[in-house]
Amino acid sequence: MTFPKNFLWGGATAANQCEGAWDVDGKGESIPDHMRAGGLHKRRVMTPMIEPDGYYPNHDGIDFYHRYKEDIALFAEMGFKVFRLSIAWSRIFPKGDETEPNEAGLAFYDKVFDECKKYNIEPLVTISHFELPYALAENYGGFANRKTIDFFVNFATTLFKRYKDKVKYWLTFNEINFGTLPMGGRNLLGILGEDDEQRRYQALHHMFIASAKAVKIGHEINPDFQIGCMLAYITMYPLTCKPEDVLASQELVKKLNWFCGDVQVKGKYPYYMKNYFAKHGIQVDFEAGDEEILQEGTVDYYTFSYYMTSCVAATIGESDDRVGGNLFGGVKNEYLETSEWGWQIDPVGLRFTLNELYDRYEIPLMIVENGLGAVDKVEADGSIHDDYRIDYFRRHIEEMDKAVEDGVDLIGYTPWGCIDLVSGGTGEMSKRYGFIYVDKDDEGNGTFNRSKKDSFEWYKKVIATNGADL
Ligand code: BG6
Numbered sequence: 001m002t003f004p005k006n007f008l009w010g011g012a013t014a015a016n017q018c019e020g021a022w023d024v025d026g027k028g029e030s031i032p033d034h035m036r037a038g039g040l041h042k043r044r045v046m047t048p049m050i051e052p053d054g055y056y057p058n059h060d061g062i063d064f065y066h067r068y069k070e071d072i073a074l075f076a077e078m079g080f081k082v083f084r085l086s087i088a089w090s091r092i093f094p095k096g097d098e099t100e101p102n103e104a105g106l107a108f109y110d111k112v113f114d115e116c117k118k119y120n121i122e123p124l125v126t127i128s129h130f131e132l133p134y135a136l137a138e139n140y141g142g143f144a145n146r147k148t149i150d151f152f153v154n155f156a157t158t159l160f161k162r163y164k165d166k167v168k169y170w171l172t173f174n175e176i177n178f179g180t181l182p183m184g185g186r187n188l189l190g191i192l193g194e195d196d197e198q199r200r201y202q203a204l205h206h207m208f209i210a211s212a213k214a215v216k217i218g219h220e221i222n223p224d225f226q227i228g229c230m231l232a233y234i235t236m237y238p239l240t241c242k243p244e245d246v247l248a249s250q251e252l253v254k255k256l257n258w259f260c261g262d263v264q265v266k267g268k269y270p271y272y273m274k275n276y277f278a279k280h281g282i283q284v285d286f287e288a289g290d291e292e293i294l295q296e297g298t299v300d301y302y303t304f305s306y307y308m309t310s311c312v313a314a315t316i317g318e319s320d321d322r323v324g325g326n327l328f329g330g331v332k333n334e335y336l337e338t339s340e341w342g343w344q345i346d347p348v349g350l351r352f353t354l355n356e357l358y359d360r361y362e363i364p365l366m367i368v369e370n371g372l373g374a375v376d377k378v379e380a381d382g383s384i385h386d387d388y389r390i391d392y393f394r395r396h397i398e399e400m401d402k403a404v405e406d407g408v409d410l411i412g413y414t415p416w417g418c419i420d421l422v423s424g425g426t427g428e429m430s431k432r433y434g435f436i437y438v439d440k441d442d443e444g445n446g447t448f449n450r451s452k453k454d455s456f457e458w459y460k461k462v463i464a465t466n467g468a469d470l
Pocket of ligand 1: 014174175232305369373416422423424425426431
């Protein structure tokens with residue numbers, strides 16, 4: 001058995017995908033509150049107004065807001081040491097630009113953290129998980145506007161002060177590297193209008209500054225805080241060993257996977273992005289003092305989501321099959337299977353990724369999202385036999401184990417959607433990740449009752465044996 005004794009086994013969620021109660025107790029509207037449901041071949045549409053006849057799946061989520069006690073008790077039954085959740089920004093600052101927080105919102109998370117404490121579950125808090133208050137996007141242009149740095153810092157500082165004795169592990173932004181892509185402009189950066197690389201990279205710069213400022217302030221408030229970055233890591237292989245393919249994949253890896261981590265861990269922009277900006281006429285405005293802020297606000301640990309890997313070719317031929325993904329699709333890898341949603345399953349790639357990352361950054365790593373989105377069938381007796389999910393996790397944990405043996409400092413693992421929740425990409429419920437089933441369908445019908453899948457007992461055993469019995 002190689003996992004360290006205090007390894008943080010647990011699960012991960014995000015407020016907008018599970019809380020529901022979207023307009024309760026003073027909460028303001030967030031970007032996901034404006035998103036209608038989509039599907040595998042249907043993009044989610046964001047509407048400027050909430051349309052009375054429209055279905056917005058995040059509005060009721062899985063009603064975690066009212067059922068958190070039951071859910072946390074189930075997590076405790078599985079033996080969770082850590083529970084990753086995010087804080088709905090618009091529950092605390094409904095429009096984002098207020099100076100004083102909404103007490104009812106803060107009180108809710110007090111109750112959630114107290115419940116975790118009851119079972120010795122360590123909360124791991126993502127400060128912002130694609131949940132910008134809609135008003136900040138509408139009135140300020142989201143992070144494209146430098147003012148949004150201050151709004152975020154005020155939000156983070158409020159949380160650090162309020163929960164300084166309840167929360168130790170923090171992440172500033174979920175999947176910050178989403179910001180390099182067009183779809184990230186809207187969801188992550190809050191750019192509702194015209195979205196080009198110039199605006200995106202400037203907005204991303206503001207996020208780096210906001211994150212670094214928060215890290216510094218957090219450490220001043222409580223030196224024991226562990227504050228990390230979070231990226232969507234899509235390992236990319238060259239499609240062939242043709243040098244042009246190898247080079248093309250390296251180029252993309254730098255831009256998509258390395259750039260944001262390099263800034264947040266090393267505290268400065270890497271040479272290859274400065275070069276990319278110069279070549280593409282992109283001008284990222286730095287204010288006086290920004291370089292120091294980045295240097296003073298480097299993160300304590302590196303976290304990432306890992307669902308799949310992809311392939312890159314210098315030129316894509318007509319016969320090359322494309323595959324899907326949460327951040328980036330790519331060319332099909334003939335050695336890998338795909339999920340029902342077209343994401344390539346690659347457990348060995350996780351060991352490779354862990355070694356790559358540890359070698360690059362030499363700080364503790366945590367996998368804060370991993371899992372299989374799949375359709376589950378409820379049997380007549382209510383049981384759910386999700387052996388495909390168990391198989392997915394087993395094979396990934398085996399490779400984590402080997403990476404730890406390789407010497408990687410891996411400190412935790414929080415599978416995504418440990419309880420079924422609304423899919424971020426498609427808004428579906430039928431794309432299920434959980435050990436716990438939630439009775440809600442793609443139209444929002446159902447009792448919202450919770451039940452255990454076979455993977456529930458399996459994961460419980462994995463945690464109880466610290467990863468030895470898979
Ligand atoms: C990650 C996000 O990109 O992938 C989550 O951080 C998201 O919010 C997860 O839910 C899985 O993606 P999807 O589209 O299957 O929900």
